[in-house]
Amino acid sequence: MVSMKDIAATCKVSVATVSKALNDHADISEDTKKMVRKVARDMGYFPNSVARALKTNKTYNIGVLFVEEAHSGLTHDFFAHVLDSFKRSVEEKGYDITFLNCNKSRPNHMSYLEHSRYRALDGVVIACVNFEDPEVIELLASDIPVVAIDRECDTKTCILSDNESGIAQLMDYARELGHERIAYITGKDSAVTRARVRCYRDKMEEFGFEVRDEYIAASEYRDIGQTAMVTSELLSLPKPPTCILFPDDYASYGGINVIRGMGMRIPDDISVAGYDGISLAAQIQPRLTTIRQDTEEMGSRAAKKLINLIEGTAPAERETIVVTGKLVKGETFAKNPEL
Amino acid sequence: MVSMKDIAATCKVSVATVSKALNDHADISEDTKKMVRKVARDMGYFPNSVARALKTNKTYNIGVLFVEEAHSGLTHDFFAHVLDSFKRSVEEKGYDITFLNCNKSRPNHMSYLEHSRYRALDGVVIACVNFEDPEVIELLASDIPVVAIDRECDTKTCILSDNESGIAQLMDYARELGHERIAYITGKDSAVTRARVRCYRDKMEEFGFEVRDEYIAASEYRDIGQTAMVTSELLSLPKPPTCILFPDDYASYGGINVIRGMGMRIPDDISVAGYDGISLAAQIQPRLTTIRQDTEEMGSRAAKKLINLIEGTAPAERETIVVTGKLVKGETFAKNPEL
DNA sequence: CAGCTATGTCCTTCATTGATACCATTTTGC
DNA sequence: GCAAAATGGTATCAATGAAGGACATAGCTG
Numbered sequence: 001m002v003s004m005k006d007i008a009a010t011c012k013v014s015v016a017t018v019s020k021a022l023n024d025h026a027d028i029s030e031d032t033k034k035m036v037r038k039v040a041r042d043m044g045y046f047p048n049s050v051a052r053a054l055k056t057n058k059t060y061n062i063g064v065l066f067v068e069e070a071h072s073g074l075t076h077d078f079f080a081h082v083l084d085s086f087k088r089s090v091e092e093k094g095y096d097i098t099f100l101n102c103n104k105s106r107p108n109h110m111s112y113l114e115h116s117r118y119r120a121l122d123g124v125v126i127a128c129v130n131f132e133d134p135e136v137i138e139l140l141a142s143d144i145p146v147v148a149i150d151r152e153c154d155t156k157t158c159i160l161s162d163n164e165s166g167i168a169q170l171m172d173y174a175r176e177l178g179h180e181r182i183a184y185i186t187g188k189d190s191a192v193t194r195a196r197v198r199c200y201r202d203k204m205e206e207f208g209f210e211v212r213d214e215y216i217a218a219s220e221y222r223d224i225g226q227t228a229m230v231t232s233e234l235l236s237l238p239k240p241p242t243c244i245l246f247p248d249d250y251a252s253y254g255g256i257n258v259i260r261g262m263g264m265r266i267p268d269d270i271s272v273a274g275y276d277g278i279s280l281a282a283q284i285q286p287r288l289t290t291i292r293q294d295t296e297e298m299g300s301r302a303a304k305k306l307i308n309l310i311e312g313t314a315p316a317e318r319e320t321i322v323v324t325g326k327l328v329k330g331e332t333f334a335k336n337p338e339l
Numbered sequence: 340m341v342s343m344k345d346i347a348a349t350c351k352v353s354v355a356t357v358s359k360a361l362n363d364h365a366d367i368s369e370d371t372k373k374m375v376r377k378v379a380r381d382m383g384y385f386p387n388s389v390a391r392a393l394k395t396n397k398t399y400n401i402g403v404l405f406v407e408e409a410h411s412g413l414t415h416d417f418f419a420h421v422l423d424s425f426k427r428s429v430e431e432k433g434y435d436i437t438f439l440n441c442n443k444s445r446p447n448h449m450s451y452l453e454h455s456r457y458r459a460l461d462g463v464v465i466a467c468v469n470f471e472d473p474e475v476i477e478l479l480a481s482d483i484p485v486v487a488i489d490r491e492c493d494t495k496t497c498i499l500s501d502n503e504s505g506i507a508q509l510m511d512y513a514r515e516l517g518h519e520r521i522a523y524i525t526g527k528d529s530a531v532t533r534a535r536v537r538c539y540r541d542k543m544e545e546f547g548f549e550v551r552d553e554y555i556a557a558s559e560y561r562d563i564g565q566t567a568m569v570t571s572e573l574l575s576l577p578k579p580p581t582c583i584l585f586p587d588d589y590a591s592y593g594g595i596n597v598i599r600g601m602g603m604r605i606p607d608d609i610s611v612a613g614y615d616g617i618s619l620a621a622q623i624q625p626r627l628t629t630i631r632q633d634t635e636e637m638g639s640r641a642a643k644k645l646i647n648l649i650e651g652t653a654p655a656e657r658e659t660i661v662v663t664g665k666l667v668k669g670e671t672f673a674k675n676p677e678l
Numbered sequence: 679c680a681g682c683t684a685t686g687t688c689c690t691t692c693a694t695t696g697a698t699a700c701c702a703t704t705t706t707g708c
Numbered sequence: 709g710c711a712a713a714a715t716g717g718t719a720t721c722a723a724t725g726a727a728g729g730a731c732a733t734a735g736c737t738g
Contacts (some may be wrong), residue, residue, distance in 0.1 A: 001456060003722060014690050019724060029688060046449060046457045050392045051722030054695050059389065061437070075423055075618075080414045091440050094447075096458065098400070098437040101430050110385060117340060118385045119435065224622045253622050260624060279414075280619055283563045284592050285599065342696055353716045358698055368714060390696030393721050 002043045010039050022047070053120060062090055062306065063100045063116050063124040065139075076222070077278040078248075078293060079128045082149060085299025086125060093307050100124065111135045113142050123310045125149065125302055131190075145309035147302045152191040155318065157309070159302045162324040163195045166291040167245070169327040170273050171203035173289075174243045178336035179271060180209050183234050183241035185255070187221035187248065200245070221247050227254035235262060242270060242336050249274035249281040249290055256332075267334035277328055286331035293325045341382045349378050361386075392459060401429055401645065402439045402455050402463040404475075415561070416617040417587075417632060418467045421488060424638025425464060432646050439463065450474045452481050462649045464488065464641055484648035486641045491530040494657065496648070498641045501663040502534045505630040506584070508666040509612050510542035512628075513582045517675035518610060519548045522573050522580035524594070526560035526587065539584070560586050566593035574601060581609060581675050588613035588620040588629055595671075606673035616667055625670035632664045 004022075008015045013032065021028045021036035028036075039045075053059040064086075066079060087097055100115050112135045116124055123145035129136055131151050140146060140155050148158040167184075174182050184200045186193050197216060204211045217234055219227045227246060231254065234241060246252035252274035256266060264270055266286060274281055277292025301321050307313075343361075347354045352371065360367045360375035367375075378384075392398040403425075405418060426436055439454050451474045455463055462484035468475055470490050479485060479494050487497040506523075513521050523539045525532050536555060543550045556573055558566045566585060570593065573580060585591035591613035595605060603609055605625060613620055616631025640660050 001722095005722080015722085016691080016724075017689060019722095020689090023724085027688060032688080044453075046453050048393075048459065048722050049457050050389055050398065050459050051695090052724080053389045054387075054393050054697095054722080055724045057695080075416070075419045077414070077416075080419055084414055087438060096437050096440055098435050099426060101435055114383075114385050118388050120387065120389050250619065250622075253619070257622070257624050280589065280592070283589075283596070284623060285596050340696095344696080354696085355698080355717075356715055358696095359715085362698085366714060371714080387696050390721090391698080393696080393723090394698045396721080 001048070002045045003048065004045075007036060007040050007043060007045055010043065011036055057120065059120045059122055060095050061119065061121055062095050062097050063112075063119065063121040064097050065100045065112060065124060065126045065129055065136075067129045076128060077250075077280075078276045078295060079149075081295035082127065082299045082302070085296045086303045087299075089300040089303030090307065093303075095122070095307070112139045113144070116142075116144055123147070123306045125306055126151070145306060147306040147309070149298060149302055150192065152195075152320075157305050157319045157321070159298050159305070159321045159323060161293045161298065162322045163192055164199045166275065166293075166325045167196050167199040168203055169325075170245055170275075170289075170291060171200065171207075173327060173329070173333060174245075174271065174273075175207055177243075177271065177333060178339045179243040180207075180336070181215070181239060181241040182209070182243045182245065183215040183217065184245045185217045185219050185227060185230055185234070185247055185251070187219065187251070189218070193247075215241055219247060219251060222250040224251060224254035224257075227251040228258045231255035231258045232262075235259070235264075242338060243333075244270065244272050246272060246274050249276045249278045249288060252281075252288060252290075267332050269337055271333040271336075273333060277325070282328065282330070288328075289330040289333040290328050291325040292328045294323050297323045340387070341384045342387065343384075346375060346379050346382060346384055349382065350375055396459065398459045398461055399434050400458065400460055401434050401436045401649075402451075402458065402460040403436050404439045404451060404463060404465045404468055404478075406468045415467060416589075416619075417615045417634060418488075420634035421466065421638045421641070424635045425642045426638075428639040428642030429646065432642075434461070434646070451478045452483070455481075455483055462486070462645045464645055465490075484645060486645040486648070488637060488641055489531065491659075496644050496658045496660070498637050498644070498660045498662060499531075500632045500637065501661045502531055503538045505614065505632075505664045506535050506538040507542060508664075509584055509614075509628075509630060510539065510546075512666060512668070512672060513584075513610065513612075514546055516582075516610065516672060517678045518582040519546075519675070520554070520578060520580040521548070521582045521584065522554040522556065523584045524556045524558050524566060524569055524573070524586055524590070526558065526590070528557070532586075554580055558586060558590060561589040563590060563593035563596075566590040567597045570594035570597045571601075574598070574603075581677060582672075583609065583611050585611060585613050588615045588617045588627055591620075591627060591629075606671050608676055610672040610675075612672060616664070621667065621669070627667075628669040628672040629667050630664040631667045633662050636662045 004015045004018045008018045017028060017032065018036050021033045022040060064083065066083065090097060098119060100112050110118055124139065125147050127149035140153060146156045148156055150161060151158060152160065184197065186197055201211055214237055217230045219230045234244065244255060246255055252272060255272060259266060259270055266272055274288045274290040277290050281288040281290060301323065305321065343354050343357045347357045356367060356371065357375050360372045361379060403422065405422065429436060437458060439451050449457055463478065464486050466488035479492060485495045487495055489500060490497060491499065523536065525536055540550055553576055556569045558569045570583065573583065583594060585594055591611060594611060598605060598609055605611055613627045613629040616629050620627040620629060640662065644660065
């Protein structure tokens with residue numbers, strides 16, 4: 001590895017001069033800068049991020065907290081797309097991303113905060129974790145720049161998808177098609193879930209439709225089996241719904257399987273919608289009606305905001321950024337057959 | 340941040356002693372070690388990875404090269420699962436993973452190798468990249484420990500899924516069900532593709548079935564549209580196949596859509612199989628017959644091997660590790676209807 | 679106009695970052 | 709008193725930043 005020392009020797013100047021020349025300080029002559037830069041290039045020099053970080057306490061490294069329980073991290077289509085977009089955005093600014101270790105069983109376990117300090121991360125992006133985890137709370141309470149994705153959070157900036165608008169779009173669409181008995185299957189209880197349910201209720205009331213508690217059924221996100229069970233309960237009600245909104249695209253297939261298993265046709269006999277807009281759902285027939293979340297936008301907004309916080313280029317106010325999703329009219333929604 | 344200096348001050352010993360105590364050197368008394376460790380714990384000390392790395396030239400950081408063109412990185416279900424498993428394995432040994440920047444358009448662009456050195460990565464895992472890329476070649480030729488996933492490679496250790504056995508299992512299964520006119524749709528030309536085609540041909544010959552060139556059709560991996568086109572060409576042959584093997588699960592849905600669009604039933608009129616075993620394919624009906632790649636095993640083998648190379652605990656011979664996939668008998672394969 | 683200070687440019691020296699390695703030194707036990 | 713055990717001092721890793729020095733030019737005074 002060629003270091004500044006080598007460049008200094010070749011140029012017959014001091015190491016400090018090389019440092020200043022490469023960092024474009026004002027007190028180095030243009031001639032020297034040119035020479036140093038040329039030699040650096042010729043020798044294939046690249047700075048040593050480790051040494052620089054030690055001195056400047058800036059690593060140009062951002063931590064990513066994507067916990068993987070039950071397929072809800074990297075292998076979660078929605079978050080994978082958000083992360084992908086996030087990654088591209090921060091890379092443009094010269095940052096790399098490192099996963100925060102989440103192996104809590106190791107003997108010498110570090111908390112997320114300790115781990116962030118251990119690696120001297122400049123900032124952390126949080127997504128897809130349990131926000132009641134004491135370690136997450138500790139991280140949120142720290143002075144490390146943090147941006148949270150898809151979770152409401154009082155203390156730090158968060159990027160939310162617009163659940164109200166998503167559910168509202170689906171509800172409006174359902175009403176247009178004449179549905180009144182609309183069921184909503186929820187994911188696990190969380191701020192997101194509550195926001196969606198609230199919106200569902202508001203819309204039902206706005207439309208003057210009866211809000212029946214048995215039409216609001218609790219399942220789990222991305223749990224095909226659980227959602228299948230809940231769906232079959234819904235269908236065996238005396239007055240089954242004519243339209244079911246599922247917690248997400250994955251889960252909806254649990255419901256779809258059950259519906260078909262009972263000999264009902266989609267969308268002729270019953271309409272269904274997912275949520276998220278995963279790529280496969282747009283391709284498999286019947287194409288799923290869903291809300292496509294703008295993962296690209298969420299990732300890049302998160303990146304921009306986090307870098308702002310890190311570099312202090314903007315006042316570091318916490319902020320709630322809401323990204324709106326778009327209704328995808330697939331082939332699983334049709335007119336209420338009872339009309 | 341509490342550093343060794345602080346511990347040293349509290350314990351009234353030198354920094355050197357603290358360092359040795361924490362690293363369990365033999366020349367420190369048990370009493371001192373105990374005291375130092377206790378104080379370190381009480382003060383909430385964690386080592387500064389940056390400083391340690393500067394001195395020891397070991398970062399406990401592994402680079403990951405997952406290029407994202409055309410949804411073939413993080414958002415690629417197969418690789419996401421492999422990476423997830425890889426990540427869990429290396430974390431157990433105290434390593435973190437960092438993505439190698441792949442933004443080639445930046446003004447101050449570093450090659451993968453330069454970037455690896457810049458971050459002083461201990462090793463790199465490569466997957467899902469174009470192996471003809473000069474930067475990849477440069478990295479493979481370097482002295483940095485590298486493990487490649489899913490690509491044959493002469494110079495470095497690679498983890499391959501057993502394409503021969505995968506195709507063979509599908510072919511055997513097809514023959515059991517009485518199929519003779521078996522078509523194989525390939526992905527883009529690559530070592531993997533060629534291995535699969537070779538195996539397809541070998542099996543056809545072994546069975547004494549006629550190998551027709553028009554039954555070997557070229558598409559792209561994960562390209563639903565392209566695969567749909569190729570499938571419709573296959574189906575319009577004078578003697579269409581009774582069984583089609585698709586390049587991967589995603590792509591197979593392109594074919595499935597076309598088949599259904601022509602009014603044919605799966606598997607009654609035609610049998611189809613995917614490849615990879617993505618989670619959704621096991622859930623959507625009809626459940627896809629496919630080869631489930633052992634992503635867990637591939638990730639953990641890659642991790643183990645890379646750490647071996649890094650830590651030199653085993654002779655650092657390059658090695659080709661083959662991980663066998665498993666036939667998943669879904670609902671898209673049935674007896675040849677012509678029998 | 680010599681000689682002295684003032685100013686500014688450009689560069690070097692030295693200390694520093696946190697941890698570790700090596701060698702030197704002190705303590706302990708016999 | 710001497711070996712063995714325990715501890716301390718210092719250089720080092722690659723880079724940065726503060727402080728300062730060398731040199732040239734400019735301005736001022738006697």
